[in-house]
Amino acid sequence: MKSFSRSHPASGRRRACPPAHRHAASFARRVGSKPGQALQAPRRPHAASANESDAGASRRTHLGMTLSALLVSALLFIVGAPSSVADPSPDPDLAQSVAAHEEWRGEASEISAGHVDLGPRLIDGQWRAGLRHDAESGAVWRDPNQTVLRVNDSAIMTAPDSADYSFLADVAGKPVHVIPQTQNPSVVWLGWNTQDPAVTATIDRGLTMRVGPVSGPGRAWLFLQSGTFGKPLLLADSGAAPGDVWIDSGTHVHANWAFSQPGTYTATVTFLGTTTAGEAVNASTTLRFAVGDAVSASEALAMAAPAASGSGSGSGAPAAGTSQGPVSSESTSSSPEGGLPDWAFLAIIVSVALSLLVIGALVVARSRRSRAEQAAAIAEADSLLSPLPTARGEGNEEAATASSQSVGAPGAGESAEGPGLGNGGGEQ
Secondary structure, eight states: OOOOEEEOTTTOOEEEOOHHHHHHHHHHHHHTOOTTSOOOOOOOTTHHHHHHHHHHHHHHHHHHHHHHHHHHHHHHHHHHOOSEEOOOSOOGGGOOOOOTTOEEEOSOEEEOSEEEEEEEEEETTEEEEEEEEEETTEEEEEOGGGEEEEEOGGGEEEOOOSGGGGGGGGGTTSEEEEEOSSOOTTSEEEEEEOOOHHHHHHEEEEEEEEEEEEESSSOEEEEEEOTTTOOEEEEEETTSSOEEEEEETTOEEEOEEEESSSEEEEEEEEEEEEETTSOEEEEEEEEEEEESTTSOHHHHHHSOOOOOOSSSOTTOOOOTTSOOOOEESOBOTTSOOSSOOHHHHHHHHHHHHHHHHHHHHHHHHHHHHHHHHHHHHHHHHHHHHTHHHHHHHHHHHHHHHHHHHHHHHHHHHHHHHHHHHHHHHHHO
16 A cells, blocks of 8 residues: 655645554555444354254254154054064955854865855854855855865966065976965965954954964965065965964955965964953964865865964864864963064164164254354354454554654654744744
């Protein structure tokens, strides 16, 4: 910046701008203000950062709440579906009504076509597992242990060779007998239901259907196909441990029953559940299959039931040729009731609680850190402002010194020019 100059009215000399003024102009240019204007305090550089920290803390809080909601939803799903769920989307073709007065028959019989459902019933205070057969004369319930389900050669299909059906790898591309999930009028159509009025009124939520053990000349599978292009869900495999299938009360379901070889097969099926009063329900029976046209129904009826696996009722499997006895609803509480055991529920609850505590601790820690960052930003901004009064004070001292020097200089000049003025006065 150039120094301002002015002419002395008497001597014609130029007087330089006092050093104090030069210092003030220079300082004003450095801080971005014009000479004569009041100095403006610099902006706090981290004010926006503090607001962003608050916004980030709010987002993290929202994220924590979302994760908590997801964990609770997962818990509810696990509690509501304790085992393999075999309740596909509602099918209008499966709509039916089961009446409490439907007849129960215990004589030996054979069913080779038509609709049949396996399910629990409460008869005279006793829980029984029966086959509900849609006969021409009306629906009747039959004793499964006295009924042969004929799977004729019209049920032969080629097993798929696909990674989705990996459990059928041993028979991929080979002919197998299949009771299909979708009805074939020429083949028996076996499913299950929990629609008996006593079941819907008494059972708490639903039951577990345990399929196995299975005996026969080949291997057998029970699997569910969800939709036309859905992947199959394996429910039971005779080459593995018994499979548990969860069934909601009031449900009607059909699935695929596949057999690798012709012959006679027997399968133990047990329904496990709990009444709304807290009583355990355990009803077990034996399914008898005659797979192939050439297999004798009498042979199937005479075949021994599979060896008890120890997971069913305490009485074990019944002898062949005898009627399955009813199982009382007053079973001991140690019997399986379906679903997850108590320790699994406790483990899930503890896991969810710990997850919520961790999320809460993270949110609180981050919030405190954000407040600390905000306080540090404010302190840093204040530290930038603190040198200003000191610099201004130093400028005032320099201005005062320069002013005193300037005042002193004209005094000397006046003493030097004093005689001149006197001479001028003398001339006047």
